[in-house]
């Protein structure tokens with residue numbers, strides 16, 4: 001992977017490499033002379049972990065389809081430079097969204113520090129309106145909390161503000177605007193903050209792989225590129241770090257690795273995040289590490305709005321394991337939700353007549369929606385397919401908040417390269433059964449009986465069912 005990260009080679013050598021990127025910016029380089037040069041990222045790939053080049057050592061995180069912001073150490077203070085600005089984010093190949101973010105991307109870069117670090121963050125506002133950054137979950141002086149109007153004046157366009165505080169407790173946190181929040185968060189402004197423990201912590205275990213990402217959502221009309229910022233609930237793009245499946249990278253682990261995944265929710269609804277093939281425990285929230293007595297095995301954890309959950313497990317089962325939001329509408333991309341259910345409705349005679357008038361007319365979903373995954377349907381330019389992704393066995397039929405945990409026995413330690421699809425041992429894949437079958441058992445009950453009036457049996461009820469074409473030779 002060729003990346004700016006590799007090119008830069010760490011936190012210390014950023015200045016010379018990135019002068020060009022800043023030169024064309026609206027903020028004058030004179031005004032920025034005393035600031036650390038802002039590091040920009042223009043690739044949507046998952047960047048390798050950024051090993052700390054200065055300060056206390058720690059095991060860095062990997063931000064899914066994201067990166068960690070390098071810093072400058074100055075008189076014992078870690079200095080970061082965030083630039084709030086419009087960005088173009090590739091949400092999945094072929095679909096670019098015009099968002100607002102930080103340092104070239106939405107979400108902004110992950111900030112990684114160590115418990116006890118004194119941190120100074122310069123925030124340059126290149127948005128067309130005021131800005132302020134709130135450091136979600138941090139213990140800090142009130143005036144550093146980033147709430148425009150309440151704890152600080154707004155950062156006007158073109159100006160730089162500085163925040164400074166000590167990262168007091170270890171854990172996973174977020175940052176996001178607290179100025180015109182509805183608009184700025186709907187446009188993609190947010191980022192992760194990880195504070196590593198200073199010494200061995202009784203509730204924080206070392207792990208082999210430490211992934212993190214944010215849940216976010218957008219409402220972008222098919223064929224357009226800018227989110228509708230007034231949408232409150234009916235979003236059409238459910239994303240992880242502003243990427244939608246198949247644009248979300250897989251999580252790569254070596255078998256028996258201890259894995260931590262940190263997930264923050266900055267959407268307007270909850271997301272039950274579900275992992276196949278393993279059980280995990282919730283080891284932390286944005287309030288810090290959870291007591292051991294509160295940890296129980298789960299395969300799904302619900303992450304409410306404004307919350308962070310940190311899950312951990314030992315990846316002992318080889319394979320390609322689905323990892324997704326369990327709200328099935330959140331594993332779909334842009335679609336019209338107001339479409340009536342057509343399953344079981346035979347409208348072919350109607351369709352035949354319409355086709356004589358409109359040759360391309362196509363009826364959606366009379367046999368379920370899976371056909372949509374294989375349909376060669378013309379989409380407007382710059383539109384993500386609704387359900388997509390192709391695996392080794394064909395269409396996956398997913399979009400949105402979906403990825404794959406790839407567990408491999410021979411994945412080298414610390415290697416994040418995609419090993420390709422899992423090679424299933426012979427005879428271990430579900431297959432068609434062609435021998436004789438016994439008649440399957442069927443329930444003859446209409447429903448529960450405990451609530452039915454004792455004397456009066458339910459009236460007979462008839463429902464006309466039409467079988468889908470194809471399964472029994474059609475009509």
Ligand SMILES: [Cu+2]
Nearest residue numbers: 271325327330
């Ligand atoms: Cu969801």
